[in-house]
Amino acid sequence: MKTFNIPVTYRSPLINAIKNKRKLDDRLKKDYAPTLLDFGVLQIYLARHFGFCYGVENAIEISFRTLEENPGRRIYLLSEMIHNPHVNADLQQRGLQFLQDTHGNQLIPFSVLNADDIVIIPAFGTTLDIEKKLNDIGIQTAKYNTTCPFVEKVWNRSEQIAKKDYTVIVHGKPDHEETRATFSHASFHTPTLVLNNMIEAIELAKYINGEKSAGYFAEEFEGQYSDGFDINKHLERIGVVNQTTMLASDTQAISDFLKQTMIIKYNLNALNVGERFADTRDTLCYATNDNQTAVSGMLNVEADIAIVVGGYNSSNTSHLVELCEEKLVTFFISSEENILSPKEILHYNFHTKQELLTANYLPASEPVKLLLTSGASCPDAMVENVIRKLAGFYNVANKMEEMTMSLK
Ligand code: SF4
Secondary structure (H helix, E strand, O other): OOOOOOOHHHOOHHHHHHHHHHHHHOOOOOOOOOEEEEOOOEEEEEOOOOOOOHHHHHHHHHHHHHHHHOOOOOEEEOOOOOOOHHHHHHHHHOOOEEOEOOOOOEOOOHHHOOOOOEEEEOOOOOOHHHHHHHHHHOOOOOOOEOOOHHHHHHHHHHHHHHHOOOEEEEEOOOOOHHHHHHHHHHHHHOOEEEEOOHHHHHHHHHHHHOOOOHHHHHHHOOOOEOOOOOOOOOOOOEEEEEOOOOOHHHHHHHHHHHHHHHHHHHOOOOOOHHHOEEOOHHHOOHHHHHHHHHHHHHOOOOOOEEEEEOOOOOHHHHHHHHHHHOOOOEEEEOOHHHEOOOOEEEEEEOOOOEEEEEEOOOOOOOOEEEEEEEOOOOOHHHHHHHHHHHHHHOOOOOHHHHHHHHHO
8 A cells, every 4th residue: 555755753663663563474464463562560452453544644645745835825724634633733833724623614714715725625525515615716626635535435436326326325423524525425416315323224214114204304314315305215226335434333234224124125135135225335444444343353352441542523533432442441532641640541431522530540450451542543653652651650661662673
């Protein structure tokens, strides 16, 4: 896979060495067991895959290069480039400004823009409507577009099934930038509906089966369906695509459930189900799959706690937290700064959207065993900082350099 030129401050010598060694030892990516960093009193199990993905590195490279190559020009990002506050703050410090917040609220009106300005489209992509508004001002959106190719793949898949008259069902968070963009692109071609979760899929099935009256649909799925969506016509042929960072098992379960609903409703079988249900299984992103499977591999280890590092508004990170929480006490932190001391940690509960302070998070008995991973928008340097801080509490941080050298 292509390598990118990203600021060295986001890299980590230790983690680079670990990732390179694991890649060399397991080129086909079949081994999802974690890497043990054995400090004696502290044992850290690092997930097989974590950290910056293709789309994030691509977006970072383009953004920093654009800043370097265009001194004196006004440079904007449409919204947060990725869901990592530290990377976004770095860009802002270099003079880049955000036009919208993560929910699509306008921070700087488009009316202040002119054709000389640069507007970078983030890795999530954007809606056709916004693209048109910028193009109408004379801004070249194609030149500074960091939309991830794996997101574009979802748009292309939607278009393909739209051409065959399927309605697109998007499994995603309705207010997430990527889902808003995918909804816009899909609904340009065909009726489109966003489903948040299995609960909504179950309700949708009731409309497909005719168990629920059409009158409830508009209110129940308000803001989640395209203009002119007619449940009497547009649920006869469907296909499911997803926001690329959803929990893979959730998308699979929703897709299987809706497929089964169509089989029963139209008396289909495995051979002819394609007449009503499009096969779209290949829209899951490789990084989401790798990182989630690596967490499952890491969870086979008996440990005391798990720590997941990433932006609090990062969808892919919250799904890694969700997986860890099924097995053990998990702390979702945005950087090493959240680890206040050996006694206290500040962490995020993404279910209640609250930051909490927990005391005595490290077990008293040694060796302390912990699992560690990070989201696709978290720099490896930040994970190294977490390791260094924890190792410092046990006076073993000096072993990190030794570990790095032994891996080279
Ligand atoms: S998580 Fe996947 S789709 Fe999203 S930016 Fe990374 S590679 Fe692209």
